[in-house]
Amino acid sequence: MIVEDKNRPIGFFDSGVGGLSVYARFREILPFENTIYFGDLLHLPYGEKSKEELVGYARAILNFFKSKNVKAVVIACNTSSAQAYDVIKTEYNFKIYPIIQSCAKVISELGYKRIGVFATEGTVKAGKYTEELNKYNSDIIVKEVAQKNWVSIVEGTLNDLEQAKKNIKNDIKEMLDFNPDKIILGCTHYPYLLSELKKYADIDLFIDPAKIFVDYIKNDLSTNLNSSNSIGSEEFYVSDNPRKFIENSEIFYHLENLPAKIEIFN
Numbered sequence: 001m002i003v004e005d006k007n008r009p010i011g012f013f014d015s016g017v018g019g020l021s022v023y024a025r026f027r028e029i030l031p032f033e034n035t036i037y038f039g040d041l042l043h044l045p046y047g048e049k050s051k052e053e054l055v056g057y058a059r060a061i062l063n064f065f066k067s068k069n070v071k072a073v074v075i076a077c078n079t080s081s082a083q084a085y086d087v088i089k090t091e092y093n094f095k096i097y098p099i100i101q102s103c104a105k106v107i108s109e110l111g112y113k114r115i116g117v118f119a120t121e122g123t124v125k126a127g128k129y130t131e132e133l134n135k136y137n138s139d140i141i142v143k144e145v146a147q148k149n150w151v152s153i154v155e156g157t158l159n160d161l162e163q164a165k166k167n168i169k170n171d172i173k174e175m176l177d178f179n180p181d182k183i184i185l186g187c188t189h190y191p192y193l194l195s196e197l198k199k200y201a202d203i204d205l206f207i208d209p210a211k212i213f214v215d216y217i218k219n220d221l222s223t224n225l226n227s228s229n230s231i232g233s234e235e236f237y238v239s240d241n242p243r244k245f246i247e248n249s250e251i252f253y254h255l256e257n258l259p260a261k262i263e264i265f266n
């Protein structure tokens with residue numbers, strides 16, 4: 001049986017649960033799509049990995065999605081979008097949506113002059129937010145600041161979680177001194193920390209790019225959207241520790257079953 005193009009699934013990936021901040025929004029707006037989510041817990045945190053490693057992970061994950069006959073892949077990870085997307089973008093015959101490059105144009109048109117970006121070390125090192133925002137508006141002053149422990153707070157891999165949460169106040173000082181009009185949460189894990197961040201800064205200061213990103217994907221996919229009336233199927237895979245994934249995912253998205261652990265890296 002030939003699977004109609006529109007019914008083919010859409011793949012999502014991130015190093016862990018962070019990409020669910022995008023995925024949850026996607027399911028809300030496009031519930032009829034069939035989706036597959038892959039969390040690369042084995043290689044978490046991506047923020048500390050080299051470009052070469054990140055390209056290797058992205059290739060293995062995209063090859064897995066290719067074997068699933070996807071119609072598109074969403075890179076729900078800023079670090080991978082910053083470091084791997086440019087290298088692999090022409091290697092596949094399905095559409096690939098990287099979060100930074102897909103959102104930059106919209107954000108650049110919102111009229112802000114000073115934009116801060118909180119992101120992982122890998123994303124900040126690549127300077128992709130600055131490059132992409134300035135591509136559309138060279139007057140915007142961008143400041144990117146990396147945080148050490150924020151992904152680990154969300155993934156629950158720290159020994160002293162309470163101390164790390166207290167440190168958030170110091171972590172954001174440098175950014176607040178820059179006096180930004182807005183701060184992009186440039187790591188898909190960070191929206192999980194909004195309840196902590198709002199203790200030290202006005203919550204309206206933050207932009208979670210998930211909404212902009214999903215609107216962009218919806219528009220771009222428009223002719224290829226699944227028009228069926230039944231709720232789309234969902235599959236979840238991880239490269240390590242399914243139980244940890246389901247526990248940590250709860251804040252953003254409720255999974256009915258444990259994700260399947262698979263080996264796709266060689």
Ligand code: DGL
Nearest residue numbers: 015018046047078079188
């Ligand atoms: N959530 C990812 C991002 O948006 C990666 C975080 C990490 O594993 O360091 O950058």
